[in-house]
Structures are given as C-alpha cells and as structure tokens.
Amino acid sequence: MKDYISPQEAGSLPGLLIERVKRTPDAPALRQFDEATGAWFQKTWREVYKTVAWARNSMEWVFFDMATLACGLVVVPIYIKESHSNIVHIFNDSGARLLIIEDVETWNALAPIHSQLKDLMRVLIVKPFKDSKKTGLVRYINDWVCHENLEVQIHEDVTADSNATVVYTSGTTGLPKGVLLTHNNIMSNAWASLQYFDVFREDVFLSFLPLTHMFERTAGYYLPVMSGATICYARNVKTVGEDLVTQKPTLMICVPLVLQRTYEKIMAAMKASSPVKRAVFNLTLGVGKKRFLKEQGKGGWHPLLLLWPLLFKLVGKKVLDGMGGRLRTIVSGGAPLPPEIWKMFVYLGIPVVQGYGMTEASPVISVNKPLDNVEGSVGAPLPGVEAKIAPTGELLAKGPLVMKGYWNNPGATAEVIDKDGWLHTGDVGEIRDGYLFITDRLKQIIVMSNGEKVPPERLEMAVRDVPLFGNVMVYGERRPYLILIAEVNAPMIEEFAHVMGVSTDGGRHIYDERLQTALLALINEKLSGFPAYAKIKKLHLTNDVWSPDNSLTTNTLKIRRKAIVQHYSAEIEALYSQPTAPHR
Known part of the structure; x- marks a missing residue:
C-alpha cells in the first residue's frame, strides 16, 4: 500500500524518520550484509530510530546523516576515493570540523594532508581500532557518543529552509564547487518524484551508487523513507549482480554503465548461441516493440502480440530473473543511456526509464514514467518544476528543487542562477510536446x-x-x-x-x-x-x-x-x- 509522508508533515529530513516510525515502526527499513556472520540482516524503522539516538555502529551512513541533520548541522559528504587536493579544498572551503570515517586505515591514508585540514577538530572512527592509535584528535565513535536510549529530538532551529548539506560536485574541470541544499530542496524533489511513480511500503530498493551523490541520496534514501519502502545496501559494486538475484529488489536506480554491462553480456551470449536461439531472441525484440508501443498508446493490436506471453517466458523472464525477477522499474540517470540498450530492455519487457538532473537541482529535474516512456527523451519536468529553452539552446529549470547557491562562491552562483531564479543547466536541449530531449553540453x-x-x-x-x-x-x-x-x-x-x-x-x-x-x-x-x-x-x-x-x-x-x-x-x-x- 502507499503511505507517503509529505514535506509539510515531515517539516525536515529527520522529521521524515520520526513520522515514519510513528506510522510503520516494525516494518523493514534497512537491509545489509554482515561480513562477520556471512548473512544478511535488517533493521525496522523503530530500530533505526533508536540507533540514530545513540549512533550505534550499523548502516552507518544513514544513521549519522539523520543524527547530524537532527542536530541542525550540515552534512558534507566526501567520495572515498577523492583526490587529496580535492579533499583539502572541500575541508577548507566548507570549514568542516568533525569527520566521521569508516576505519583508521582510511584516516591513515590521508596522512600526507592531515596538517592541511585547517578547521578539523575531531575524527570519529566507525570501526574499532587499537587504543595506541587514539589521539586527542582521533576517537572511536562508541567512546564519544551518548549510549543512553534517548528520544530523537530535532533541534528547535531546524526548519524546512535550513541548510541540510553541501555537496561538492566532482566536475569535469577545476576545483569542486559546493552545492548548498536545504531540507526543503531535497524533500520537495523526493515528493515530486513520488507523484510520477507508485512506490509501496512493500517495495525494496537496491542501493549501490555512492550516497555522496544526490541521485542515490534523494531517490535511493530519502524517497524510500518518505514512502516507507525498504532499502537494501549491496555489498559492493562488483556483487550487484549477485545481490540482485538474492535480495530481489522491486525498484532500482542506476547509471547507464550498469545496464551497458548487462547488455554486453546478453549480446555476447546471443552471438555465441545457436541460430534458433538468436532467431527467438530477435523475434522477442520485434514482438516486444509492438507490445511496448501498444502499451504506450502509440500502436494498435497486432496478431503477433498473441505470442508475447510465450516469448516473454522464453527470453524476457530469463533476463528479468537474472536481475532478481521482481524489478518493476529501473531508473537510469547521471549520463545518457545509448538508445540500443534502452530498446533491448524495454522490448524484452523490462521497464527502464531515463531521467535527468544535476546536483544543483537536488537532483531530479525530469523523468519518464513507465507508462509514458518516450524514446530518446529524459521525460517531462517533475510536478512543480518549470523548464524552458533559452535563445542559446540551453535548458533552464526553475522550482523548489533549485539549490540555495554555491557555498562561499556568490560569483559562481550568479553565473548559473539568474535574477528570475532560473537555473542554467549548461545542457543544450529541446522541449517537444512537454518532454525534454538533451542534445549536448553548451560548453563542450x-x-x-x-x-x-x-x-x-x-x-x-x-x-x-x-x-x-x-x-x-x-x-x-x-x-x-x-x-x-x-x-x-x-x-x-x-x-x-x-x-x-x-x-x-x-x-x-x-x-x-x-x-x-x-x-x-x-x-x-x-x-x-x-x-x-x-x-x-x-x-x-x-x-x-x-x-x-x-x-x-x-x-x-x-x-x-x-x-x-x-x-x-x-x-x-x-x-x-x-x-x-x-x-x-
């Protein structure tokens, strides 16, 4: 069943968690693999709520994120493999004082730049380590946090318009810029996305993209909390294929590279198969195209559609079973998805939709719907989002999703957000019948x-x-x-x-x-x-x-x-x- 929490009901991002606990305290919330036992385990929303209160060591990213936001602090995520020069810039530009890091080895790997992190006052290590490694700066997190079973309380100064996070864009040139997003930026984006997709409490998301990026953070973390779905964290990127099969998610967000690898494996298998199997595969794609067009209201009935149940069982279902068998929707974003890959999946009966966005937009600007899936398009703008094409051909967007600005960089902010509040995306595009088509980068x-x-x-x-x-x-x-x-x-x-x-x-x-x-x-x-x-x-x-x-x-x-x-x-x-x- 649907059980959405609106931004107004939540008030803030940690308010989402508090309201979720009130509604479905014993429903599964987070699922994760325990390397020590070799088994998967999960926590209910009630258990997540308690963990946030005393920050026990499990599913750490989500717990510490919610705890930090509830305190009225600002989260600055850092990609674990970021270059040292970028890490120094991010620390010093943001003025970060507290670092939560997975293990002491990761901290030690940053030894060459320790002295350059000017404002850093405390480093909290999540995994236990030897006492000899502890210093005035470095602490084991369980020695530092409160262990009393306290009620989660949101700091009185935290509102929907409070600063929530500064996300440094990796960028293709120059130093990263810090994108400042408010609680409302993110909540409004997740809420608008839910108006395009049916997400139920029984749904399971497979999460494997870095939570340092807003695509995964908004669509794969805050949105499931808002809808009451379960988040399952893949063991790592290399095991995504296995985790799909064992955890059987119903929804997944990914980048095109993941789908491209699956496509290449299928194409290689078809090339090595018998002429009969190749013929059946190609027939499935042909009939699947007719089925897709009919489903989208762009084609009529055809006698070959009578073959679809059999062909899907012979071909499409096997591909779907290789991805767990329950995927209802796959959302691809972050980069363009090659047309042939999109066609293969949707013609086999596996709904892949493309979306478009950027960190500066919290991040989703537009997305296709499973039953309104336009070839070559990145979909229609989300509810509450305006889009238009400038005389230069650049796509502009406007709405509650647009960032507050670049941290410590008013000049850069003025370059991308004009006086009327339009975000200049830097992408060249077209709008046809209300759907966005991205054709290139303005400066490339x-x-x-x-x-x-x-x-x-x-x-x-x-x-x-x-x-x-x-x-x-x-x-x-x-x-x-x-x-x-x-x-x-x-x-x-x-x-x-x-x-x-x-x-x-x-x-x-x-x-x-x-x-x-x-x-x-x-x-x-x-x-x-x-x-x-x-x-x-x-x-x-x-x-x-x-x-x-x-x-x-x-x-x-x-x-x-x-x-x-x-x-x-x-x-x-x-x-x-x-x-x-x-x-x-």
Whole structure:
C-alpha cells in the first residue's frame, strides 16, 4: 500500500524518520550484509530510530546523516576515493570540523594532508581500532557518543529552509564547487518524484551508487523513507549482480554503465548461441516493440502480440530473473543511456526509464514514467518544476528543487542562477510536446579549424552502440578533422581481432592497421546520419580503464575531457602528425 509522508508533515529530513516510525515502526527499513556472520540482516524503522539516538555502529551512513541533520548541522559528504587536493579544498572551503570515517586505515591514508585540514577538530572512527592509535584528535565513535536510549529530538532551529548539506560536485574541470541544499530542496524533489511513480511500503530498493551523490541520496534514501519502502545496501559494486538475484529488489536506480554491462553480456551470449536461439531472441525484440508501443498508446493490436506471453517466458523472464525477477522499474540517470540498450530492455519487457538532473537541482529535474516512456527523451519536468529553452539552446529549470547557491562562491552562483531564479543547466536541449530531449553540453561544442561545430556527446553516444568499446571521447578542437580515443572491451576486441585474422599476442592487436580500419568503418557507419565533417578520421585504442581512480572520469563516471586530452597528449599529437596512417 502507499503511505507517503509529505514535506509539510515531515517539516525536515529527520522529521521524515520520526513520522515514519510513528506510522510503520516494525516494518523493514534497512537491509545489509554482515561480513562477520556471512548473512544478511535488517533493521525496522523503530530500530533505526533508536540507533540514530545513540549512533550505534550499523548502516552507518544513514544513521549519522539523520543524527547530524537532527542536530541542525550540515552534512558534507566526501567520495572515498577523492583526490587529496580535492579533499583539502572541500575541508577548507566548507570549514568542516568533525569527520566521521569508516576505519583508521582510511584516516591513515590521508596522512600526507592531515596538517592541511585547517578547521578539523575531531575524527570519529566507525570501526574499532587499537587504543595506541587514539589521539586527542582521533576517537572511536562508541567512546564519544551518548549510549543512553534517548528520544530523537530535532533541534528547535531546524526548519524546512535550513541548510541540510553541501555537496561538492566532482566536475569535469577545476576545483569542486559546493552545492548548498536545504531540507526543503531535497524533500520537495523526493515528493515530486513520488507523484510520477507508485512506490509501496512493500517495495525494496537496491542501493549501490555512492550516497555522496544526490541521485542515490534523494531517490535511493530519502524517497524510500518518505514512502516507507525498504532499502537494501549491496555489498559492493562488483556483487550487484549477485545481490540482485538474492535480495530481489522491486525498484532500482542506476547509471547507464550498469545496464551497458548487462547488455554486453546478453549480446555476447546471443552471438555465441545457436541460430534458433538468436532467431527467438530477435523475434522477442520485434514482438516486444509492438507490445511496448501498444502499451504506450502509440500502436494498435497486432496478431503477433498473441505470442508475447510465450516469448516473454522464453527470453524476457530469463533476463528479468537474472536481475532478481521482481524489478518493476529501473531508473537510469547521471549520463545518457545509448538508445540500443534502452530498446533491448524495454522490448524484452523490462521497464527502464531515463531521467535527468544535476546536483544543483537536488537532483531530479525530469523523468519518464513507465507508462509514458518516450524514446530518446529524459521525460517531462517533475510536478512543480518549470523548464524552458533559452535563445542559446540551453535548458533552464526553475522550482523548489533549485539549490540555495554555491557555498562561499556568490560569483559562481550568479553565473548559473539568474535574477528570475532560473537555473542554467549548461545542457543544450529541446522541449517537444512537454518532454525534454538533451542534445549536448553548451560548453563542450567542438569548433574545428574549418569553423565547423560538432556536438561531441551526440557522436559519442552513437559510437557507444558499438559493443567493442567502453568509454569513448571525440576530439578535434581547432583541428582539421575528428579523432576518437576509445577504451576497449578487451575480450570482445580480442574476438574481433581473431575473426579478422589479427594476432593478439603481446596485446599489439589494438594498433593493427587492418583492425583499426575495420573499426573506423563500424564507427562511421554509426555516424552515417551526421555531416561528412563529423566523421572520425583517426582512432586511438587503449586498454586503460577510465575511472575516478586515475581521474579520467568523475565520481559519477562522466569523462573528464581535459584530463583525457592531457593523459593521451602524445598519442593525440601522433594522430594529427601522421594523418594518412593509423596510429601505431
């Protein structure tokens, strides 16, 4: 059953928890894997409430977040693998005085920058550690907090308009900026999202994206508290596939990369299967498309639809069972989802919807609905959200979701929030029949030496349809032609090389002229709808994995263009200095 708590009833984010305990004290709230026992365990809302009061060591992020907010303090989350320079900036810009950190090893790893954290007064370690490691600064959290079974009380100064969190955007260039969000920013965003989706107390969310990011925090944490659903925390990113099967969630939010990996596995399995199985799979996609269009009110009945129950049982249900068997909706956000991946899932009967947002908008601006799922669109603006396109083509948004501003940075705030309260998203888009379509980033347009302008993200999305690649980046700023730097899918590129008769010994196959020529043909086939000047002339393949660890992507896995150009500067220059031959 539905049991939503409105922002007015809650009053603040910790007020959500207090109201939830009043309504469903014994319903399952949080589920987590215990490494010590090797078993899953869960806590009810009543137990979560008590844990917040004395901050016992379990499901720590949620507990400490709620406790901190109830005290009227501001939460500043930090990504665990953030660079040292960014950590110093975040600490000193925010003026953070208290750090809650998982273990003493993580704190010790920050030793080179301890002296640079100017305002830090106390470090609380969640996991027990040796007394010899304790100092005036560092404490075991259970030695520091109150252990009395107290009632949770919200500080009298906490209101809906109080500051709740400063979230530092990972950004693709420069130092992170602190996005200041209020309790109402976040609650209004979660509440508006619930007007587009049915979420029941019996639902289970699988949470695996970092809670340092507002997509997971709003949609995967505060929204379930608001609706009374259970949150199940995956053991880690690598075990998401297993945890889907064992925990059987009904709802999941994710980034496109997760769906892309599932897509690649299915496509590889189909390629290795018999002609009969491939034919059944393709028939399922064809009939599934007709079913989807009819369901969306965009197509009529067709005799082939009589085959759908059987085809879904043979194909779609097996894919769904591989994801736990109960998923009712998957929301993809954070980056564009390649069209072919979206089509495969929805045509197999697995509802994947795309949304759009940014940290500065708490974060969701728009999202598709399962029964109003428009191809290529990121959906309609949420209730209470206004959207329009500026003369420059930039998408603007307005509403209670818009941040208060950038912390300590009024100049940057004025650049993105105009005098009328419109948030300038930096994305180029269109609005068709009330639905948003994002086409590119305003400041990422490539201007070639011949004056032609190219939208790199549109090209990159088309190229990512080739399953041989992972992340890709188009480059050609002030250059005569475009090149592509591509992270390869190693097993698939090796198989492709074998088919072409190219030796993979020593890993030099990615530089082979025949292989690169064939790949360029595949790439430009995907770009057939673009002008001739927007075709890729040269290619550099790499076995490097682009990730936050090597700073080639942000923490939300968006590529860092400047970092990639710098990292591969020698290879880029080689591609342009030898324009008539592939890079070797």
